[in-house]
Amino acid sequence: MIFSHQNAVPQKPQAPIARAVYQPHRWREECGVFGVWAPGRNVADLCYLGLFALQHRGQESAGISVTNGFHIDTVKGMGLLTDVFRSGRPVLDGHAAVGHVRYSTHGGSIHVNIQPIFANGAHGFVGLAHNGNLTNAEVVKQNMLREGYLFQTTTDSEIMLNLIAGSGAPDVETKIGESLKQVAGAFSLVLLTADSLIGVRDPKGYRPLCLGRLPGSPDAWVLASESCALDSVRAEFVRDIEAGEIIIINRDGIRSSVYERSENRSGCVFEHIYFARPDSVLDGLSVWESRFRMGRHLAKDFKGQADIVIPVPDTGITAALGFSEESGLPYKEGLIKNRYVGRSFIMPQQISREATVEMKLNPVRFNLAGQRVVLIDDSIVRGTTSARIVSLIRRAGAKEVHMCISSPPITQTCHYGIDTSIRKELIAAVKTVEEIRQTLGVDSLSYLSKTGLLEAVNDPGNLNHCLECFWVKNTDSKTSRAEKLGNHV
């Protein structure tokens, strides 16, 4: 579907996409963003390629906006990039573009919420793509409604867009800085005006954002949620955008300012555990390397006896390799993933909900039969899927199953852009590690300690990462049970 800045309303209303029946068991990332400044190049193509590398961060909708200096035009729709751009890449001319892949938490999965979104202010149009979640969205929005602001979407992203577009400040840095000081929470943004590409990261740096330079031209730049997207357009990694930084790219070059400083950074540690691609580098740290070290820590703390180590694919693979190297146990493939079971997979009605795991994962009996198995996974959310995976492995003939999790027990929900279960559904919020072990039906269960996690992400003093979903409130006896009773049974 094509939009232009004169016509921000869809030309043909569309019904919300039908909900996929298959429900992944993991927490889900909210979004990925990508921006390109490259006069003389096909920026829509570059943006498409960059977003393609970020598809794991959001699969509900996708969009690309391009400016030629006079207009901003957009193609966006529900589904994967390949659904939205069925006939290939978008054919839009311009010198700069921003793009977005979305998984919704705030605002719901409806057509008007697809990003990039736009507003028309005193100084022209602004397009915005957002990764993260505001924690004071409702309060700020109610105040804005009383002041006469209008909203076309139900997202928290439009709050920032309207504040920026409605600002009377004389320059773009001040408009953005003054606007974003009114909101709290997590946001990495790419913005597009008629003459500039802009990147912004919130003062705590919850969500990642990095800068790259395209080869062959000193004034061709890209901004991306993860460095793997720079690789997809052969851009050279330049640096991460700093927490609280605004970076503006236009015909005058590139300039940077800091609109707000925060003493401590709070980069989401779950990016390293699960969300980000292992081939990305976030804030100077290889995701692959941090996952490998998580596996090494698990092996150092493992007290049992085993014959082989296997991962739950894909996100358990790197930690399982680290476990194998540290322990000397052979790494084997014990589960094969059907890569065609995704969010668009519709389960036949006669197949039970339990069977969804078996549609996605199938055991390798040759490797499992008669073996004492260490099973590595990145996290346990509700525990239902983990129990089904353990059952699969036992039915394939494994003699013992020792489960090792490359994160601490998840005891809290996330307010910063991750779609989490409600707290009472988090198994570690309501059960001890021993109770979880019994629920999963494993011979032993080990979680990575917070100390091990922080060492794995090179942050032993915990100065740079958010660990809120592992917090234990001492006043809440149920929440603290798993933590009090230790991470291993």
Ligand code: SF4
């Ligand atoms: S609460 Fe957990 S998932 Fe949310 S930002 Fe913090 S570390 Fe990431």
